[in-house]
Amino acid sequence: MIDKYSIGVDYGTESGRAVLVRLSDGAEIAEHVTSYPHSVIDETLPVSNLQLGYDWALQHPNDYMEVLKQSVPSIIKTSGIDPSNVVGIGIDFTACTMLPVDANGEPLCFKRELMSDPHSWVKLWKHHAAQEEANLINKAAEENGESFLGRYGGRISSEWMIAKIWQILNESPKIYEQTDRFLEATDWVVFKMTGNIIRNSCTAGYKALWHKKDGYPSREFFKSLDPRLEFLVETKLRGEIVPLGTKAGSLTPEMAEVMGLLPGIAVAVGNVDAHAAVPGVGVVEPGKLVMAMGTSICHMLLGTEEKQVEGMCGVVEDGIIPGYYGYEAGQSAVGDIFAWFVEQGIPSYVKEAAVKEQVDIHAWLEKRASSFLPGETGLLALDWWNGNRSVLVDTDLTGLIIGYTLQTKPEEIYRALLESTAFGTKKIVDAFNSNGVTVNELYACGGLPQKNKLLMQIYADVTNLEIKVADSKHTPAVGAAMFGAVAAGREKGGYDSIVEAAKKMGRIREETYRPIPENVEVYEQLYREYVILHDYFGRGPNNVMKKLKHIKQGLTEKNKGKQKEAAR
Ligand SMILES: Nc1ncnc2c1ncn2[C@@H]1O[C@H](COP(=O)(O)OP(=O)(O)O)[C@@H](O)[C@H]1O
Ligand SMILES: O=C(CO)[C@@H](O)[C@@H](O)COP(=O)(O)O
Incomplete structure (x- = not known):
């Protein structure tokens, strides 16, 4: 044939x-x-x-x-x-x-x-410049008690269409x-x-924000956002779905x-x-969380019921596999954070050593970072270099590393960054499990599982789940x-x-990543600290990240204006 x-x-x-x-x-x-x-x-x-x-x-x-x-x-x-x-x-x-x-x-x-x-x-x-619009959509949806909000984990992202x-x-x-x-x-x-x-x-x-049974949000809702948006659905969003x-x-x-x-x-x-x-x-049934790991991570899961999960990006009937509710959550930067560090954060001796050893800088850092035990770097980071997509859904949050000393080495920072993204994923797994959408197994695909074994072992240890990897x-x-x-x-x-x-x-590949019990134990402790930092900086007790961003934005505009004037 x-x-x-x-x-x-x-x-x-x-x-x-x-x-x-x-x-x-x-x-x-x-x-x-x-x-x-x-x-x-x-x-x-x-x-x-x-x-x-x-x-x-x-x-x-x-x-x-x-x-x-x-x-x-x-x-x-x-x-x-x-x-x-x-x-x-x-x-x-x-x-x-x-x-x-x-x-x-x-x-x-x-x-x-x-x-x-x-x-x-x-x-x-x-493109995250529609955050103001996203904030207003969230405010209006909350005030009007819009039922669609629950399907998006309680918050609409600035990354999305309406914003x-x-x-x-x-x-x-x-x-x-x-x-x-x-x-x-x-x-x-x-x-x-x-x-x-x-x-x-x-x-x-x-x-x-379209729903198989309810369609898009109502005309009244769009009108309440801005009268000019009243007929958006019938006009500029028209078309068969x-x-x-x-x-x-x-x-x-x-x-x-x-x-x-x-x-x-x-x-x-x-x-x-x-x-x-x-x-x-090859995933076509519930319980198996698929992580598409690259610049960012998208976490995809199937379920048999429409449940509300804090901070998920959305649940859509037939959204992944027809016949199931498809759940999506995500982290807006993962590989991008490692790229930032490699491009902006390493001293020249690392670059030179990598050239000498004929490996790329990620591989050089991974090799050295692998020699540490979990917790041995003394560092802990929040993975919000590009905001937080789940569970806080806030693009105004920024990154943080705690625990620096005069002895801190680039490979330790690199490891802390890898770990921070694994903690971000664990937070998402926990949110699914505690809202009745069970995660039993992890599947990984995308560029990262092919590129960084240490990263994958850290994910298995932090989540305490076996990870199967796509054979592609x-x-x-x-x-x-x-x-x-x-x-x-x-x-x-x-x-x-x-x-x-x-x-x-x-x-999928035969080789899988299995949690190592000693590592799991230490990561449980570190994760508890991560959650404290996460809630402290992300849920309101300390809004310093937003304040700094606000000050920065104002001054950047001012400085641009000054430079323009000087150039005239
Ligand atoms: N060895 C490595 N370890 C960790 N991250 C890496 C490594 N090599 C490249 N990256 C990161 O992988 C990301 C690209 O992932 P990939 O899945 O190939 O792309 P995309 O997300 O655009 O589809 C980049 O952000 C890059 O910084
Ligand atoms: O948001 C989604 C999917 O909902 C992704 O398209 C977005 O995170 C980009 O993914 P990549 O990291 O480029 O693979």
């Missing part, structure tokens, strides 16, 4: 990767990564020197097309397969990564007259007015491939040419990176390819359901 294939394209924060997956067993036949030419735009716009504000993070829509243009033809070429055997395509994306488009689906930032307005560009998931849209309206009414629709980038790329604008239930549910695995359409002849494929291939509706990773590791470097892409196979359906050589696809195609 001739092998059939599906393509999964995973759109990350800095790059996109395409993976060619064999449908019979999930084998990854070829992969290719395209770095986004514009990466994360957080200083100046590509078309002008306009300085972006504090906490801004934008992207260029053409970078997403570049991945289709470069990576897809490349995997077909490397694999040597006949493109006629590709039956489906699925994509997954960071989210909420959103953009305003016109009536033809073209991004507003492509228009000469609008491109110098930063609000016409894609707002990346980690981002409202920021556009507040700061650039012209862009808001010219927007025909606000789209998730995942839905926009699917539109580019198929010509159909179809919203997926996953991003609508987790990021835009369909479950994951649905076929969005067929690959158009123009895009088939660009991607080196045949027209007519089934394209699945868009998905989110972390959510696609769940079937990607590109689990979300494999999950996306599974959804592509489901969009194709059995008669085209694909699958009829994601459960069936995951059972055949999901793969």
